[in-house]
Amino acid sequence: MSVMKRVSLIFRAKANKALDRMEDPRETLDYSYQQQVEMLTRVRRGVADVATSRKRVELQMNSLQKEVTRRENQARDALGKGREDLARAALQNKAGLQGQLNDLQGQYAQLQDQEEKLTLASQRLQAKVDAFRTKKETIKATYTAAEAQTRINEAFTGISEEMGDIGLAIQRAEDKTAQMQARAGAIDELLASGALEDHVGGQQDQIQAELDAIGAGSDIDSELAQMKGELSANAPRQIEANANGESGATEATGTQAAERPQAGDGS
């Protein structure tokens, strides 16, 4: 049998089972209405949950993006210092992080989609529940219990299908959110522990440590050069006139001081 038909039969079976159990149809209308209102609350909570989840993924995407940028800067820094090996390691690291980020972006889109659909579903249910309330009052006011039966059955089966639809939609959204939260929790932990680097197979700490070491090394080198410059500038000053020697020292210091920020850049 066809898929579309089989699904519709499942929904009908559910409504019929409910109808079979009804004793006083008119009271059941009120009870059913209460349940619909509860369903509305559930679907709205579902929308809020998906939104919370989406925002969390958004924050994680921002954190990952920052890490990606940091690795890129490290690579540039390392290349500037002639360390292609470090630059390569930083870029490998970046690729791993970028993969995580792309993955999160896909999930973000899915959550956004779920949120949108669930919002529409909640609006649809609200309209349907309002219409049901009107119908319920009309049935109760206009018909005797016997006459009302058919109309109640119609209204009941109609709303039952709608409720089943929304029920499935909420369940899907909950499943998606639960999956996402498990992943988000894992990524949060990784980001917090700084273990994300290891996780993606890189060695961020070592890269940074080596870059820092190069930075510190060049600082020392340039300080040494500066001192040497001062010394050699001072030597002729003792022999020659004071004015000449001082201007030479200023020049030398100025040149070497200008090199320092370059050497220590990014460290």
Place this chain on the structure above:
Amino acid sequence: MIVRILGEGQFRVDDDVAAKLTVLDTDLDSAVASENEEEFRAALGAAERLVRESGTRVPDEEFVTADYILPFSDATVAEVRKLLADGVIPGDSIGLP
């Protein structure tokens, strides 16, 4: 004929559209049976486009049951197989005294 797209509500379609849907339903059925995700997506997409474009929305005040129910537009074969196998819809207690 009344067709529901899960997550989107009910539509009323005429006999021509219903006939086309019946053909697409055969494709859906074989895709679900053979667990062919690609065929399933194609058939589901075509069926839902047809309903959205050629059908008219059933007004909120009207309480009718659908003759055909199409899965969620982003449903997977596994999800549909599960629904068909279990025959259970969440919220089964709703409306029951």
